[in-house]
Amino acid sequence: MKAETERTLSLMKMKDLVYEILIVDPQSRRSDRRLINIYYGLRYPQVVRGRTFSDVMERTDLESFESIGRVRRKLQEEHPELRPAEEVQEMRKENEAFWKEWSRT
Numbered sequence: 633m634k635a636e637t638e639r640t641l642s643l644m645k646m647k648d649l650v651y652e653i654l655i656v657d658p659q660s661r662r663s664d665r666r667l668i669n670i671y672y673g674l675r676y677p678q679v680v681r682g683r684t685f686s687d688v689m690e691r692t693d694l695e696s697f698e699s700i701g702r703v704r705r706k707l708q709e710e711h712p713e714l715r716p717a718e719e720v721q722e723m724r725k726e727n728e729a730f731w732k733e734w735s736r737t
Contacts (some may be wrong), residue, residue, distance in 0.1 A: 646695055649675060650703045656716045662716035664701045671700055682723070 653660050653670050661668040672680050672688065675695075680688050688694070710716045 642695075646671075646700065647703050647707065650700060651707055651711075651714075654704065654707060661704075661714055664697065664704065668697055668700050671695075674698055 649671060650667065652658070653667060653674070657666070657670060660670060672694065679691065
């Protein structure tokens with residue numbers, strides 16, 4: 633039970649930080665790469681400063697890209713004002729359709 637509570641608290645912290653980033657940096661609304669870069673820089677400055685991308689990615693104690701992206705999508709669903717421009721949303725729908733079709737083959 634304790635691990636589940638800690639995980640829930642960690643997710644809440646992640647959600648709060650992602651929300652703040654989306655508010656302050658509109659470009660992060662359309663780019664997970666930018667969002668993740670800012671997120672790690674703010675949450676783990678001592679880990680990412682002066683290190684290469686591969687050094688950071690070898691760490692197993694950091695939130696995954698996928699988790700941060702899922703939190704972004706959930707926040708954008710809950711807060712339409714945080715969604716990217718319409719053309720970015722359309723592009724994402726097209727990409728999603730492509731990959732769904734590809735996975736069936």
